Amino acid sequence: MKTIINILLSRNTLLKNAGVLIICLFTSISIAQNSSSNAEKIKAVFIFNFTQFVDWPSSSFSSPEAPFIIGIAGKNLFGSYLEETVMGEKVGTHPIIIKYFDEEKEITNCHILYINYSDDRRIKELLSFIVTHEILSVSDAPNFNKLGGIVRFYTEQNKIRLQINTNAAKTAQLNISSKLLSVAKTK
Amino acid sequence: MKLKDAPIQRKLMSVILLTCFVVLTLMGSAYILLEYISYKKVVKSNVSTLGTVIASNSSASLAFDSPADANEILNALRAEKHIVLACLYDKSGKLFAKYPSDTSSSVFPQVQQKNKYWFEDGYLIGFQPVVQKNTELGILFIKSDLEDMHAQLRHYMIIGILLIAGSLIVAFSLSKLLQKSITDPILSLEQTAKIISQQNDYSVRAVKSGKDELGALTDAFNQMLTQIDTQNVEIKSFNQNLELKVKERTYELQEQKDFIETIINSSVDLITVFDKDLKFIMLNKNSYEYYNIKREDILGKYILEVLPQKKETGMFDDLKRALKGEYIHNTNYKSAISPRSFDNYYIPLKDVNEKVYGVLTIGHDITNIIEANEKLGSLNSELVKSNRDLEQFAYIASHDLQEPLRKIQTFTHLLGDNYGDEVKFKNYHNKINQAASRMQNLIQDVLNFSRITKVEEAFTEVDLNKILEHLKTDFELLLQEKQVVIHHPILPKIMGIPLQLTQLFSNIISNSIKYNEQKPVIDIAVRHLSKNEIKSYPSLNSNLTYFQLEFKDNGIGFEPQFSEKIFNIFQRLHGRQTYSGTGIGLALCKKIVENHHGVIFAQSELNKGSIFTVILPG
Numbered sequence: 001m002k003t004i005i006n007i008l009l010s011r012n013t014l015l016k017n018a019g020v021l022i023i024c025l026f027t028s029i030s031i032a033q034n035s036s037s038n039a040e041k042i043k044a045v046f047i048f049n050f051t052q053f054v055d056w057p058s059s060s061f062s063s064p065e066a067p068f069i070i071g072i073a074g075k076n077l078f079g080s081y082l083e084e085t086v087m088g089e090k091v092g093t094h095p096i097i098i099k100y101f102d103e104e105k106e107i108t109n110c111h112i113l114y115i116n117y118s119d120d121r122r123i124k125e126l127l128s129f130i131v132t133h134e135i136l137s138v139s140d141a142p143n144f145n146k147l148g149g150i151v152r153f154y155t156e157q158n159k160i161r162l163q164i165n166t167n168a169a170k171t172a173q174l175n176i177s178s179k180l181l182s183v184a185k186t187k
Numbered sequence: 188m189k190l191k192d193a194p195i196q197r198k199l200m201s202v203i204l205l206t207c208f209v210v211l212t213l214m215g216s217a218y219i220l221l222e223y224i225s226y227k228k229v230v231k232s233n234v235s236t237l238g239t240v241i242a243s244n245s246s247a248s249l250a251f252d253s254p255a256d257a258n259e260i261l262n263a264l265r266a267e268k269h270i271v272l273a274c275l276y277d278k279s280g281k282l283f284a285k286y287p288s289d290t291s292s293s294v295f296p297q298v299q300q301k302n303k304y305w306f307e308d309g310y311l312i313g314f315q316p317v318v319q320k321n322t323e324l325g326i327l328f329i330k331s332d333l334e335d336m337h338a339q340l341r342h343y344m345i346i347g348i349l350l351i352a353g354s355l356i357v358a359f360s361l362s363k364l365l366q367k368s369i370t371d372p373i374l375s376l377e378q379t380a381k382i383i384s385q386q387n388d389y390s391v392r393a394v395k396s397g398k399d400e401l402g403a404l405t406d407a408f409n410q411m412l413t414q415i416d417t418q419n420v421e422i423k424s425f426n427q428n429l430e431l432k433v434k435e436r437t438y439e440l441q442e443q444k445d446f447i448e449t450i451i452n453s454s455v456d457l458i459t460v461f462d463k464d465l466k467f468i469m470l471n472k473n474s475y476e477y478y479n480i481k482r483e484d485i486l487g488k489y490i491l492e493v494l495p496q497k498k499e500t501g502m503f504d505d506l507k508r509a510l511k512g513e514y515i516h517n518t519n520y521k522s523a524i525s526p527r528s529f530d531n532y533y534i535p536l537k538d539v540n541e542k543v544y545g546v547l548t549i550g551h552d553i554t555n556i557i558e559a560n561e562k563l564g565s566l567n568s569e570l571v572k573s574n575r576d577l578e579q580f581a582y583i584a585s586h587d588l589q590e591p592l593r594k595i596q597t598f599t600h601l602l603g604d605n606y607g608d609e610v611k612f613k614n615y616h617n618k619i620n621q622a623a624s625r626m627q628n629l630i631q632d633v634l635n636f637s638r639i640t641k642v643e644e645a646f647t648e649v650d651l652n653k654i655l656e657h658l659k660t661d662f663e664l665l666l667q668e669k670q671v672v673i674h675h676p677i678l679p680k681i682m683g684i685p686l687q688l689t690q691l692f693s694n695i696i697s698n699s700i701k702y703n704e705q706k707p708v709i710d711i712a713v714r715h716l717s718k719n720e721i722k723s724y725p726s727l728n729s730n731l732t733y734f735q736l737e738f739k740d741n742g743i744g745f746e747p748q749f750s751e752k753i754f755n756i757f758q759r760l761h762g763r764q765t766y767s768g769t770g771i772g773l774a775l776c777k778k779i780v781e782n783h784h785g786v787i788f789a790q791s792e793l794n795k796g797s798i799f800t801v802i803l804p805g
Contacts (some may be wrong), residue, residue: 042252049250052319089322162251179247179319183256 074116
């Protein structure tokens with residue numbers, strides 16, 4: 001079933017637009033960030049949007065057709081929503097796929113990593129493991145930036161905001177658009 | 188003033204200035220139009236560039252749901268004062284951020300066309316999609332006023348108008364100077380023409396100013412003047428000749444006309460010409476005098492308007508017939524205007540096509556001829572009568588007068604033959620005496636008759652009663668002897684010759700007594716004749732009054748067939764032995780009555796008495 005929709009969406013731009021429209025519809029619903037699930041939805045969209053504002057070096061892809069991998073470490077809070085959001089989307093020539101990581105060893109093979117750990121020590125461990133890789137680390141953890149994480153979600157005036165650690169991004173060899181930096185807190 | 192009638196200077200000026208004005212205006216307009224178009228392009232590109240920048244800058248704020256950032260970005264538009272409105276819509280078309288931030292949301296339109304800029308109501312409007320990499324994150328709406336462009340255009344327009352005005356002033360001054368090279372020769376040519384036409388002086392020449400068309404025109408003009416001048420001289424001499432000839436011809440014609448008029452006016456005839464409507468065209472002098480009318484009262488007027496009485500005479504009909512082409516000659520036309528008669532000719536006047544255009548009437552007065560004719564007629568009848576009288580006179584000379592002469596001869600012979608016989612002598616002597624006295628009577632009567640015929644005495648008033656009384660006195664013895672009775676009423680007084688009227692009465696009464704076998708009774712009756720009775724006698728004038736005298740007797744009378752013969756001279760009905768008489772008495776009566784312009788006639792039957800009727804004016 002999914003494959004059929006995928007084929008249809010990739011072949012038919014009209015249907016693709018319709019798909020985008022459906023996604024927009026969901027997004028608009030998610031803007032009212034009252035429930036936690038709404039907040040997760042917004043975060044899912046944000047995660048996808050990072051792909052537009054961050055440049056990954058080409059060396060992070062094995063081939064032009066190699067997938068752009070969004071990895072989730074820890075408990076998946078997005079349900080299927082993140083998958084729906086990125087479905088059929090590409091970063092450049094790379095189709096986006098979602099990977100759920102249980103083992104830290106595999107984690108290096110991704111481009112965005114959402115870390116859903118509550119334990120700062122565990123986060124720091126994971127970060128130290130991936131620090132030399134071109135991975136944009138994302139988390140809700142309050143000390144994430146201090147721990148060496150790149151992007152932190154936080155809530156301010158009922159809105160989900162971003163805090164970015166630019167040094168960490170440099171270390172990860174990621175080029176974050178100044179536009180993204182302008183909407184985020186960078187300290 | 189219309190340009191068409193304006194002086195050539197003004198025309199030239201108008202043409203130059205108008206051309207200048209139109210060209211400059213067209214150029215200015217074209218320049219401004221081009222400027223407008225390119226400015227619009229520039230504005231469009233500027234605003235779209237701005238839009239692209241803003242859209243690009245605001246992608247993150249849309250992507251990461253940060254309206255505050257978006258507002259801040261939009262607020263940067265403050266630097267561009269012509270941007271009046273701007274806003275961002277998110278992916279779902281919902282308003283995300285706006286500029287100026289205090290603007291009501293209702294001012295912003297729905298998302299229309301993406302990525303398009305257009306001019307609307309004096310503003311430039313555009314929608315610019317916000318795209319990050321390949322993902323569309325929202326739409327930017329931007330609205331710019333065109334104040335700058337308008338101000339620039341106004342500026343250009345003012346400069347254009349000032350330029351045009353300046354150019355016109357320069358063009359005016361320049362053309363005023365330069366047009367002189369065209370207008371001056373024209374004006375000088377015009378001035379020359381004016382002088383020529385006003386003073387009729389064709390010896391003037393225009394001054395040539397150059398070798399252009401005007402120079403050629405001046406040459407042609409001068410050449411024309413030379414020709415006119417020469418022709419003028421020719422025409423003048425020709426005119427003089429012509430004038431002389433015309434004068435001569437006019438004089439000749441006038442002479443001819445006067446001659447004809449003199450002839451026509453000298454005519455004793457009435458000469459009149461009518462046109463085809465029977466209006467008077469011409470009358471000769473005699474006609475004016477005859478009609479006793481002035482030229483202006485008759486010429487050009489209809490015949491019946493001037494002389495309505497002509498309708499009743501034959502003249503009007505004759506004129507109408509003549510108008511149909513008939514030649515009419517009326518030998519005896521009785522005028523209705525005067526008691527005169529005319530011999531009238533109506534001659535139709537025809538043009539070359541035989542069409543009648545008028546009538547010539549010639550009236551010759553024949554009144555005198557007719558009167559003379561009448562006189563001649565009466566004289567002739569008198570002559571005939573006197574001839575008859577003469578014949579009768581010859582008869583009596585040969586017969587009646589010879590008869591007593593022959594008797595005297597016979598008895599004279601007998602007397603000679605019987606000389607000495609006293610008885611016979613006495614008898615013959617007596618007979619000779621009787622014959623002689625009878626001859627004397629005869630001669631006396633003839634003398635009386637001839638006197639009455641010849642002597643014209645003046646008429647006086649005669650009382651017929653007195654005449655009758657005188658007669659009664661003269662015949663007193665005879666009346667007594669024959670016991671004559673005369674009944675008569677009172678007789679009228681008439682105009683006449685007393686002696687002749689006495690002879691008339693005497694003869695009639697003595698006849699009544701002489702030719703009577705019984706006691707003579709004579710009844711005299713008198714009455715006036717009625718008009719109709721007068722008309723029954725052709726010889727009487729119906730304009731006079733007459734009375735009738737009737738002498739009725741109881742004599743022997745005569746047979747009715749002799750009622751006219753008895754009035755002939757020497758006519759006798761009886762032998763001299765029965766009734767004495769010379770046969771002149773009644774002839775004398777007739778002569779007397781005729782002298783008095785009356786009528787006498789007799790009615791009788793044998794043995795039944797006679798009635799002698801005398802009708803006399805009175």
